[in-house]
Amino acid sequence: MSSRGRPVATSHAQIEAVAFRLFAERGFDAVTMADIAAEVGVGRRTLFRYFESKNDIPWGQFDRTLDGFRAILAESPDDLPLADAVQRAVLRFNEYPADSDPPHEQRMRLILETPALQAHSVLRYADWRDVIAEYVAGRLGLQATDTLPRTVGSVSLALAISAYEGWLADPGSDLQTLLEETMTSLRDYLAD
Amino acid sequence: MSSRGRPVATSHAQIEAVAFRLFAERGFDAVTMADIAAEVGVGRRTLFRYFESKNDIPWGQFDRTLDGFRAILAESPDDLPLADAVQRAVLRFNEYPADSDPPHEQRMRLILETPALQAHSVLRYADWRDVIAEYVAGRLGLQATDTLPRTVGSVSLALAISAYEGWLADPGSDLQTLLEETMTSLRDYLAD
DNA sequence: ACACTAATGGCACCGAGCGCCATAAAGATA
DNA sequence: TATCTTTATGGCGCTCGGTGCCATTAGTGT
Numbered sequence: 477m478s479s480r481g482r483p484v485a486t487s488h489a490q491i492e493a494v495a496f497r498l499f500a501e502r503g504f505d506a507v508t509m510a511d512i513a514a515e516v517g518v519g520r521r522t523l524f525r526y527f528e529s530k531n532d533i534p535w536g537q538f539d540r541t542l543d544g545f546r547a548i549l550a551e552s553p554d555d556l557p558l559a560d561a562v563q564r565a566v567l568r569f570n571e572y573p574a575d576s577d578p579p580h581e582q583r584m585r586l587i588l589e590t591p592a593l594q595a596h597s598v599l600r601y602a603d604w605r606d607v608i609a610e611y612v613a614g615r616l617g618l619q620a621t622d623t624l625p626r627t628v629g630s631v632s633l634a635l636a637i638s639a640y641e642g643w644l645a646d647p648g649s650d651l652q653t654l655l656e657e658t659m660t661s662l663r664d665y666l667a668d
Numbered sequence: 669m670s671s672r673g674r675p676v677a678t679s680h681a682q683i684e685a686v687a688f689r690l691f692a693e694r695g696f697d698a699v700t701m702a703d704i705a706a707e708v709g710v711g712r713r714t715l716f717r718y719f720e721s722k723n724d725i726p727w728g729q730f731d732r733t734l735d736g737f738r739a740i741l742a743e744s745p746d747d748l749p750l751a752d753a754v755q756r757a758v759l760r761f762n763e764y765p766a767d768s769d770p771p772h773e774q775r776m777r778l779i780l781e782t783p784a785l786q787a788h789s790v791l792r793y794a795d796w797r798d799v800i801a802e803y804v805a806g807r808l809g810l811q812a813t814d815t816l817p818r819t820v821g822s823v824s825l826a827l828a829i830s831a832y833e834g835w836l837a838d839p840g841s842d843l844q845t846l847l848e849e850t851m852t853s854l855r856d857y858l859a860d
Numbered sequence: 861a862c863a864c865t866a867a868t869g870g871c872a873c874c875g876a877g878c879g880c881c882a883t884a885a886a887g888a889t890a
Numbered sequence: 891t892a893t894c895t896t897t898a899t900g901g902c903g904c905t906c907g908g909t910g911c912c913a914t915t916a917g918t919g920t
Contacts, residue, residue: 481897673866
């Protein structure tokens with residue numbers, strides 16, 4: 477319970493705050509881990525104990541939110557059509573408080589507009605897709621490794637990213653509306 | 669048309685062949701660019717003139733095939749429903765000669781099973797998605813940057829990757845069949 | 861023989877990332 | 891108070907991907 481040992485010198489939140497400021501000022505690629513460490517007032521080596529890689533910094537504590545995502549899916553009524561249940565869960569997962577820090581828009585813009593982070597995102601999102609695959613598999617009596625559950629996970633991710641791109645491209649738009657429109661338009665496209 | 673200047677010391681194909689052999693022997697991560705250069709008998713610096721990065725080696729001359737993909741789409745009859753036209757084009761794009769070298773299966777297994785390459789693939793496939801977006805935009809009288817064309821590109825990619833994963837997981841399966849099944853099962857999923 | 865051209869490859873450098881380990885700073889114990 | 895234990899820090903040195911610079915090589919054309 478008590479806090480033995482040397483106390484921590486920083487925190488994920490502090491590093492994140494400093495890093496986002498620097499990224500905004502100079503751009504992601506132009507900021508080195510040494511820069512961030514100096515600004516935080518901590519050793520470079522220590523940064524790598526808080527974040528596995530520079531690419532992981534913009535993601536913050538994404539992993540932790542997956543439990544919430546699982547919970548949202550678990551709450552879905554079983555009589556709701558599968559595709560609707562998934563769609564609603566994706567919508568709810570992407571409700572973010574307007575005052576989050578750093579701002580959700582800034583975080584997503586960084587991730588979606590920086591090539592190195594676009595690439596890295598496929599690794600970070602693997603677990604998110606698995607959450608969907610698990611749910612779909614459960615509803616259909618399949619394994620999460622079967623093709624359909626995995627496909628639904630991948631396609632849901634592709635749709636969500638498309639919606640985010642639209643959101644970032646149009647400052648006045650509403651993310652929830654775009655997510656819904658994107659999913660509906662895919663249905664129309666496939667059904668025509 | 670004559671060939672002035674110092675003659676080339678190697679070729680994309682030779683580098684690719686050597687690299688694939690080493691990757692198979694030791695695994696992608698355990699092979700350094702210096703290893704490949706030594707085996708090819710060329711300077712390390714030269715490798716980076718043939719391939720932008722180590723991650724690009726497994727992709728070979730992927731860019732060149734995009735013109736073929738564009739041509740396939742351009743040939744599609746206009747009265748074919750849009751989703752069917754795209755589906756058929758994706759199928760045809762993924763017809764590979766059985767004797768390609770390195771084998772298509774080995775290439776895709778490397779790309780889809782190596783985390784660093786999974787991540788990098790999102791950058792390589794951006795142009796592929798754009799080809800689809802251009803076609804969809806043309807058929808619908810939209811811009812290629814609009815949401816629906818981009819969404820169709822992303823979703824088509826997600827489906828193709830799912831199909832490839834299934835293909836690699838089941839040695840006896842047929843890629844063309846799996847591609848078709850994956851696309852059809854998504855329609856069922858969304859329509860239920 | 862001499863100019864021209866284009867590819868090579870060595871060298872030095874940067875930045876991410878990691879293993880190793882000495883050290884700092886706290887609580888616990890005597 | 892002095893010592894022990896625990897835990898985080900951070901410096902050092904290394905590997906590897908990647909790049910800019912530039913001298914050198916090996917051809918073709920005159």
